[in-house]
Amino acid sequence: MARGWQDGFWRLLQGRAVVKEARRRAEVVAAAGTHEARVAALPDSELAAAVGTEAEFLAVAREAAVRSLGMRPFDVQLLGASWMSSGQVVQMATGEGKTLAAAIAAAGYVRAGQRVHVASVNDYLARRDAEWMAPLYRLLGVRVGWIVNASTAAERRAAYAADVTYGAISEFGFDVLRDRTVTAVADLVAPEPAVLLVDEADSVLVDEALVPLVLAGQAAPAGADEQVAALVRSLLPGVHYLTDQQARNVELTPAGAVAVESALGGIDLYAAEQVGTVLPAVNVALHAQALLHRDVDYLVRDGKVGLINQSRGRVAQRQRWPDGLQAAVEAKEAIEVSSGGEILDSLTIQSLVGSYRRLCGMTGTAVAAGEQLRAFYDLRVSVVAPNVPCVRVDEPDLIFATRTEKNAAIVERIAREHATGRPVLVGTPDVAASERLAAELAAAGVPCVVLNARNDAEEAAIIAEAGVFGAVTVSTQMAGRGTDIRLGGTDGADHDRIAALGGLCVIGTARHAATRLDDQLRGRAGRQGDPGGSVFFVSLDDDLVRRHAPRTDQDPEYRIRHAQRVAEGADLEIHANTWHYHQLTAQHRAIIGERRDELLRTDRAARDLARSCPDRYAEVAATVDEPTLIEATRQITLFHLDRCWSEHxxxxTEVREGIHLWALARERPLTQFHRAAMTAFREIAPTITERTEHTFLTVEITSAGVDLNAAGLRRPTSTWTYLVHEQPFGGQSELRQLYGM
Known part of the structure; x- marks a missing residue:
């Protein structure tokens, strides 16, 4: 009782503090208006210097936007910038000018003496926004740069030297990973983290938070067994293997095991000699065959497998599954198996974000992600009302018993709207569904444009024209598309004519697992006070309903809402437990990183070896100069530190792959994992020392330095980066078992 009273009391105090802060920020924005006339009279050369209070800065930023971009920020944009400057995530509706608000907030941080990284969801948006806002930054005396996947090391250093740097969140992370392998200070690229401002904050901080960014070194191909892939393709579902649709798992039946054993020459699949080799190969091939579907989970394009980012509906650049599964899918599709690579280091986006001293961001659906943002980042969410009230009409869901009935109704509704000339945007769950609907519309005589992972390079142009008279656009996930849909298209032609028809009509062909993804789709209509409408078509045999609300004796509308709540709750629980799993590794990485940075920047390695190997140190010191000796000891120690971390x-990875065995033994897997990880980590420091001393005692060091390659201590001749999709099947029950829940 006392604890409940205390919690309620603190929530009351926090609520009052939020109200008070909101009032104060509204007063600051109002005060900015009182400076407008004075600031407007200043010449460009004096504008950036005419800044004292926050209100004066906002007034100057508004005037600078007018002069440089021809855009006058609304009060709500200044309010959004003000909230972001306080380290909060701002919810602003689509079309409300988040890009300009973010630029003003970033310039404000620079004014306070801090460098800013603005994280976008992809390269296109990073470059577009940086170039778009560049005139504003220049007028405010702020230097801006951007990085993309193709940026060279020199281009990256130049971009990071600017006051504000735009880039995809993954690019910032990959630069951190690459910096952890350099052997000279001059080769470092990324600066010390300061402020991170995140666009599409819920997508980056929640949907992709636990995606590991990986730096890999050259290795042999992963070596999927094409014979096993062909064998698995011949197996019959329901006869040779069973798929658990709830957990998204698959297993051989007794008949399937017999068929596999016979095809492989009469082996015993479960004999000791097969358990560590053939059985895993069969299982991973079976997972690739039964659980990963072409045009849903991945595409095959230009002879390569491209994973589809489910939260964004586009190909996930440089993303792959763990090597065994990646190779199995490639073997399944009969394409060349890519190199697996040896992981040199990895970093989750959540760990990367946590390294910044200040975090803020913006999105159209922050409130729905508020619990995760508070729990994992200690971030508060502030809602900024639209500049003009939203008049979009959101219809109740249209619910059908079967998908067949639903699909027919969708085509009929689209045809009816199209006949009037009203533009229609249709959201579909995956590539296959978008193309199936496009074919059905073509059969009904309704032309449409399809936007999915096959043509995501054209997305900006397609989305920009989705509001023209008579347009029908069928798209996969709209979150993070980054381009407004204006009635009448980019030139606004026929705006009034389309508005009279009701504005953009948004049709959802299924509910998403997260309500905020539904809201992202809805939010494409009704921008800046324009009319618009939205409606979702749902069937009771949609995947979401079947998996998360299987009971058929409930009210249909309740079942759909219940399915979303269950899915969201499961995702939050998995995020929390997976965060605990990665947290320990992140702590270990920080310790190793501090040690590595000290070795890189100081003579720590030389001092350590002078103490532990004094005779050898004196011997070498008599033949080479001190800088050469210091550099040699540095290179030796860095090599072994990097090698030991990669081995760790x-x-x-091996420990985690066997983690389910602890669950079967009725022990908490996470606890056992932490115990194993801590034990292994304690061995790293003495192992580094032992190997370093052995090399120092035996390797030849000359006036030219130390040749580690000649001593058989070779670093990878090439490295590459990618993201690894560790949970491709989304199996809730499997993951619950994994974490002992």
Whole structure:
């Protein structure tokens, strides 16, 4: 009782504090208006210097936007910038000018003496926004740069030297990973983290928070067994293997095991000699065959497998599954198996974000992600009302018993709207569904444009024209598309004519697992006070309903809402437990990183070896100069530190792959994992020392330095980066078992 009273009391105090802060920020924005006339009279050369209070800065930023961009920020944009400057995530509706609000907030941080990274969801948006806002930054005396996947090391250093740097969140992370392998200070690229401002904050901080960014070194191909892939393709579902649709898992039946054993020459699949080799190969091939579907989970394009980012509906650049599964899918599709690579280091986006001293952001659906943002980042959410009230009409869901009935109704509704000339945007769950609907519309005589992972490079142009008279656009996930849909298209032609028809009509062909993804789709209509409408078509045999609300004796509308709540709750629980799993590794990485940075920047390695190997140190010091000796000891120690860390990550991967065995033994897997990880980590420091001393005692060091390659201590001749999709099947029950829930 006392604890409940205390919690309620603190919530009351926090609520009052939020109201008070909101009032104060509204007063600051109002005060900015009182400076407008004075600031407007200043010449460009004096504008950036005419800043004292926050209100004066906002007034100057508004005037600078007018002069440089021809855009006068609304009060709500200044309010959004003000909230972001306080380290909060701002919810602003689509079309409300988040890009300009973010630029003003970033310039405000620079004014306070801090460098800013603005994280976008992809390269296109990073470059577009940086170039778009560049005139504003220049007028405010702020230097801006951007990085993309193709940026060279020199281009990256130049971009990071600017006051504000735009880039995809993954690019910032990959630069951190690459910096952890350099052997000279001059080769470092990324600066010390300061402020991170995140666009599409819910997508980056929640949907992709636990995606590991990976730096890999050259290795042999992963070596999927094409014979096993062909064998698995011949197996019959329901006869040779069973798929658990709830957990998204698959297993051989007794008949399937017999068929596999016979095809492989009469082996015993479960004999000791097969359990560590053939059985895993069969299982991973079976998972690739039964659970990963072409045009849903991945595409095959230009002879390569491209994973589809489910939260964004586009190909996930440089993303792959763990090597065994990646190779199995490639073998399934009969394409060349890509190199697996040895993982040199990895970093989750959540760990990367946590390294910044200040975090803020913006999105159209922050409130729905508020619990995760508070729990994992200690971030508060502030809602900024639209500049003009939203008049979009959101119809109740249209619910059908079967998908067949639903699909027919969708085509009929689209045809009816199209006949009037009203533009229609249709959201579909995956590539296959978008193309199936497009074919049905073509059969009904309704032309449409399809936007999915096959043509995501054209997305900006397609989305920009989705509001023209008579347009029908069928798209996969709209979150993070980054381009407004204006009635009448980019030139606004026929705006009034389309508005009279009701504005853009948004049709959802299924409910998403997260309500905020539904809201992202809805939010494409009704921008800046324009009319618009939205409606979702749902069937009771949609995947979401079947998996998360299987009971058929409930009210249909309740079942759909219940399915979303269950899915969202499961995702939150998995995020929390997976965060605990990665947190320990992140702490270990920080310790190793501090040690590595000290070795890189100081003579720590030389001092350590002078103490532990004094005779050898004196011997070498008599033949080479001090700088050469210091550099040689540095290179030796860095090599072994990097090698031991890579081995530690490989060990943790092995431990995690066997984690389900602890669950079967009725022990809490997470606790056992932490115990194994801590034990292994304690061995790293003495192992580094032992190997370093051995090399120092035996390797030849000359006036030219130390040749580690000649001593058989070779670093990878090439490295590459990618994201690894660790949970491709989304199996809730499997993951619950994994974490002992």
């Amino acid at each position: 990550l490989a060990l943790l």
